[in-house]
Amino acid sequence: MMKGRPVLGAVSGFFFGAFAGISLFLWGVIDLHSVLLWILPLAGIVLGLVMAAWAPFGSDPDAGAPAAPAPPPPPPPEVTSEDTGSDDAG
Amino acid sequence: MKRRRRYAAFTLLASVTMLSVALFASPVSAEVIEGPCTGSATFSGPITVTESQPLDVTTIVPAEDTVQYVGNMNIDPPSDLVPFAGGIDVALPPPFGGWTVVSWTGDTVEVSDSGSYAYAVPSWVPRGTGGLKVTATHTQQGTTCIVAVTMALDGSPGAGAFIGATAAVLFGVGTLSAGIKKKGA
Numbered sequence: 001m002m003k004g005r006p007v008l009g010a011v012s013g014f015f016f017g018a019f020a021g022i023s024l025f026l027w028g029v030i031d032l033h034s035v036l037l038w039i040l041p042l043a044g045i046v047l048g049l050v051m052a053a054w055a056p057f058g059s060d061p062d063a064g065a066p067a068a069p070a071p072p073p074p075p076p077p078e079v080t081s082e083d084t085g086s087d088d089a090g
Numbered sequence: 091m092k093r094r095r096r097y098a099a100f101t102l103l104a105s106v107t108m109l110s111v112a113l114f115a116s117p118v119s120a121e122v123i124e125g126p127c128t129g130s131a132t133f134s135g136p137i138t139v140t141e142s143q144p145l146d147v148t149t150i151v152p153a154e155d156t157v158q159y160v161g162n163m164n165i166d167p168p169s170d171l172v173p174f175a176g177g178i179d180v181a182l183p184p185p186f187g188g189w190t191v192v193s194w195t196g197d198t199v200e201v202s203d204s205g206s207y208a209y210a211v212p213s214w215v216p217r218g219t220g221g222l223k224v225t226a227t228h229t230q231q232g233t234t235c236i237v238a239v240t241m242a243l244d245g246s247p248g249a250g251a252f253i254g255a256t257a258a259v260l261f262g263v264g265t266l267s268a269g270i271k272k273k274g275a
Contacts, residue, residue: 009268016261021183023258024220026251031148031221031240037183044265051269058271 003055009048017044127228127235129161141237148221148240154210162202165233171197176228188225201230217245 017040024030025037123141130140133151143149177193221240228235 003271005268005270005272009265012261012264012268016258016265019254019258019261023251023254026216026219026247026254028218028220028242028247031223032219033181033183033223034220035184038185044261048265048268051265055269055271057266057269 002052004052006052009052010045013044013048014041017041125235126164132158139239145240148242150242150244153243156206156208158206160204167201172231174230179225181223217243218247
């Protein structure tokens, strides 16, 4: 289901949103009573989980895997004494 | 695979929609006034704040000043002492409510007041921030007055703003790194 790291995404996303909101307030972009201050941490959690589900970074384990070995060739037909008998007769 | 992508796209769309609603929603009502009160506060500059100032206008005030204030309940003065109570709150982001800066209570025969008040905001309070919704409440003789204004302290963002921005960048990298594929996934 999750190809990435959902716990890391949720925790980092929460703090990313929280610090982004605090920074926006401290830099005078939003007011202290703005709803963004609690929406941003929630959106951060969602973003982290989306990143974990999507997992766009890193190599795809299926793409880099070596090809499956070819099946062994069928064994040659067995040579029986009846088959070789005609040579001896000549 | 298609189902997972659809799920991720839906979640992303939902969060973007939620953010857009919050960003583009019209601001809350203008000035919030309950009761018949009038008043004003004049800071050095001079910067004057009145009860009719809209909430979406942020008044930048000095961190240290002497403010001249005038307030009137606009009700009939009592013949005897009557109890009063009130205070000043700063609104915090939901769900935290408000932080009471100062409160008052007592008995009086007055229905108006004026004077000057010297204040100095502690140095740990950040300057140059977004607006703080400051609400003053006063109740007397069964009448309640509520006046709210948006204020901010004059100054430039301090070290806290840089620390917050750095932390946001670091946790942003952490959030993106959650999208690195796990081995064996």
